[in-house]
Amino acid sequence: DIQMTQSPSTLSASVGDRVTITCRASQSISKFLAWYRQTPGTAPNLLIYKTSTLESGVPSRFSGNGSGTEFTLTISSLQPDDFATYYCQQYNNYVTFGPGTKVDIK
Amino acid sequence: QVQLVESGGGVVQPGGSLRLSCVVSGFTFSNYGMHWVRQAPGKGLEWLAVISFNGDKTDYVESVKGRFTISRDNSRNTLFLQMNNLRAEDTAVFYCARDRYTSGWYFLDFWGLGTLVTVSS
Numbered sequence: 001d002i003q004m005t006q007s008p009s010t011l012s013a014s015v016g017d018r019v020t021i022t023c024r025a026s027q028s029i030s031k032f033l034a035w036y037r038q039t040p041g042t043a044p045n046l047l048i049y050k051t052s053t054l055e056s057g058v059p060s061r062f063s064g065n066g067s068g069t070e071f072t073l074t075i076s077s078l079q080p081d082d083f084a085t086y087y088c089q090q091y092n093n094y095v096t097f098g099p100g101t102k103v104d105i106k
Numbered sequence: 107q108v109q110l111v112e113s114g115g116g117v118v119q120p121g122g123s124l125r126l127s128c129v130v131s132g133f134t135f136s137n138y139g140m141h142w143v144r145q146a147p148g149k150g151l152e153w154l155a156v157i158s159f160n161g162d163k164t165d166y167v168e169s170v171k172g173r174f175t176i177s178r179d180n181s182r183n184t185l186f187l188q189m190n191n192l193r194a195e196d197t198a199v200f201y202c203a204r205d206r207y208t209s210g211w212y213f214l215d216f217w218g219l220g221t222l223v224t225v226s227s
Contacts, residue, residue, distance in 0.1 A: 001168075034213035036151075043201055043217035044151065055215065087151055091212050094165060095141070097151040 004098035012106040023088035032092035108132040115221030128185040128202030136180040139210015144198035159208040
């Protein structure tokens with residue numbers, strides 16, 4: 001089974017900050033990685049798939065990069081809606097989610 | 107617009123059974139793979155099961171194999187999750203979600219609001 005890890009587990013930031021979250025896979029997943037954002041009490045929302053393809057309607061301040069085992073999600077200028085928990089998900093071999101990264105207000 | 111609505115959650119005793127349903131609208135259900143994902147209180151997302159567009163292929167996370175069964179009725183635009191021999195650690199919000207493609211082993215582009223299952227005596 002492919003295991004996913006994320007760092008940091010919690011990140012404190014301010015509106016306007018540039019933030020980067022890292023996701024690592026226990027073995028190569030090529031570029032088969034997606035990112036989701038979840039705010040409390042709501043369902044996750046797809047942001048990015050195939051490492052760097054922005055889902056329709058997702059703001060351009062979100063970007064993704066990486067390949068193999070190491071991936072990043074970058075938010076170029078944090079907005080109030082972005083204080084949330086972010087999950088990566090691999091789909092190279094079945095489906096596995098990362099443990100999540102909570103972005104909270106500094 | 108795309109909608110997924112789960113139902114069937116509730117309180118059940120350890121060892122009991124529950125059947126969750128997910129009724130979808132706004133897209134051609136029979137063209138897409140579908141998933142169940144759960145989230146224990148205060149915890150992260152755990153993928154549980156997937157079913158292909160026509161139901162001929164399914165897969166499960168190891169922890170629920172033999173206890174949970176995913177199925178679908180394309181004539182009723184409905185996805186199911188039969189859960190048997192429930193344990194306290196199965197307590198969670200259960201989400202149904204649509205896969206982007208037919209086979210169902212990709213990423214999840216639309217999600218329901220979830221239904222809460224509580225396993226407690």
